[in-house]
Amino acid sequence: MKFMVVWKTTPGKYKTALDQFLKSGGPAPEGAKTIGRWHVPGSTLGWHLIEASGPEALAEHAAEWADVLELEIHPVIEDAAAGAAAKKVFGK
Numbered sequence: 159m160k161f162m163v164v165w166k167t168t169p170g171k172y173k174t175a176l177d178q179f180l181k182s183g184g185p186a187p188e189g190a191k192t193i194g195r196w197h198v199p200g201s202t203l204g205w206h207l208i209e210a211s212g213p214e215a216l217a218e219h220a221a222e223w224a225d226v227l228e229l230e231i232h233p234v235i236e237d238a239a240a241g242a243a244a245k246k247v248f249g250k
Contacts, residue, residue: 159211159212160208160236161208161209161210161216161234162205162206162232162234163206163208163216164203164230164232165204165205165206175226186208187215187218187222188218190209190210190216191210192206216231
């Protein structure tokens with residue numbers, strides 16, 4: 159399952175968050191895999207797409223960054239799966 163982690167640096171914690179990221183590389187939690195990560199240049203906003211078997215790994219990831227980042231974690235699906243679900247409900 160894929161999860162989109164939307165992060166924003168907690169006010170006043172930008173340098174601390176940056177130092178933590180540069181030191182650790184911000185890896186996905188154990189048992190999960192980073193699909194991609196994107197940063198908005200000149201901003202404190204970004205996204206981290208993670209693949210994991212379930213949300214438990216994301217709870218660990220959130221705890222690791224909770225003191226410096228505001229996080230939103232959303233399960234996401236790709237177009238084909240979304241289209242198949244819509245077709246099942248709405249037909250053609």
